[in-house]
Amino acid sequence: MKDILIIGGGFAGVWSAAGAVRAARDAGAPGGEVRVTLVSGGDDLVIRPRLYEDAPEGMRVALDRVLGPIGVRRITATVTGIDTEEHTVRAVGRTGEELNLAYDKLVLATGSQLVRPEFPGSQHTFDVDTLAAAAALDSHLRRLPQQSASPGRYTTVVVGAGFTGLEIATALSGRLHAIADPQGAEGEVRVILVDRADAVGPELGENPRPVIDGAIGELKIERRLGLTVASTTPESVTLSDGEVISTSTVVWTAGIAASPLTSQIPGEHDRLGRLHVDAHLQVVGVPDVYAAGDTALAPAEDGYSTMQSCQHALPMGKFAGHNVAADLLGGGQLPFTPDPYTTCVDLGPAGAVFTQGRDRVVALVGDEAKTLKKNINALWIYPPMDDPEEILAQAGRFSNG
Secondary structure, three states: OOOEEOOOHHHHHHHHHHHHHHHHHHHHOOOOOEEEEEEOOOEEEHHHOOOOOOOOHEEEEEOOHHHHHOOEEEEEEEEEEEEEEOOEEEEEEOOOOOOEEOOOOEEOOOOOOOOOOOOOOOOOOEEEOOOHHHHHHHHHHHHHHHOOOOOOOEEEEEEEOOHHHHHHHHHHHHHHHHHHHHHOHHHHHHHEEEEEOOOOOOOOOOHHHHHHHHHHHHHOEEEEOOOEEEEEEOOOOOOOOOOEEEOOOEOOOOOEOOOHHHHHHHOEEEEOOOOEEEEOEEEOOOOOOOEEHHHEEOOOHHHHHHOOOOHHHHHHHHHHHHHHHHHHHOOOOOOOOOOOOOEEEEEEOOEEEEEEEEOOOEEEEHHHHHHHHHHHHHOOOOOOOOOHHHHHHHHHHOOOO
């Protein structure tokens, strides 16, 4: 029995597992020759790109409905250590038992996490980085009418005007009105966007900015640019210029880094903690270890590198799964070849903006872009469930198109 061990139950991990099963079957490996095991701390694939939306508790898919039909063994555990020389992984199971898992080939696909703020009162901030965090924010917002009337009851301050910050800020414009308007408090709704940069969406570049600025203006979202947060309390936030804003809700979206488990793998890491991988997604200089999704820095199109995004995580998982099985069984590996880069930013009630290329040339705006975003979020990023043939067929479609 040869063991392929995959750590992580997100998009990259799930598709690594499915890709490995498909490649092993295509290679004619007998059913008992290769065992694919996925280790994850939870029972669900969380649809993380949707956590800024209303009712986030439903943004998940049971892992057993994707992995079970194709014969992937699933272990619910938290990984605590990786020994690449001994080819073992240490973990703690759900009931506290210690596990020692051996592997012949390993795929690290544990994703990324928010960089937590450290200013005074930071424990009072919300985020949408995990399902639990997004659900906590949603519950807090729904309870706002039960709070005593105060100047900042329906004011939300979103820190970070990048991709996530823009999506949650524009979504909150509609979500807050849906909560406040029936209480006769529509005039109390405020959304304030704070960022260190002097423009919103700094990493998105100049091309989509007029559309984004127009949406922010349409939704009456206020801006505090060139600033950050100095401190927070349950009733207010103080900015770095001394301004105090009364608010019941501060949402932190600034900064993301690769899973801390990447530090357990030797080799070169980038400033976000991602592991440098080669064209086949094997960690450079580390035999038998692959990385996919937000844990990996891989070569992409035209000399660019991959981004920490669902757009790259899905195909990276499929390529990593195929290649790790091919490596194990002596088959042909495939170089990672992502689709041309695109970006689709949801702008809440103001629509969306879809761009193409690394210079983000605007291709669609308004309702057309919004329809595309809804298809991406609600249809295309979801894996098939309960149907082994469709799951494995999808694992062999390396393009997101």
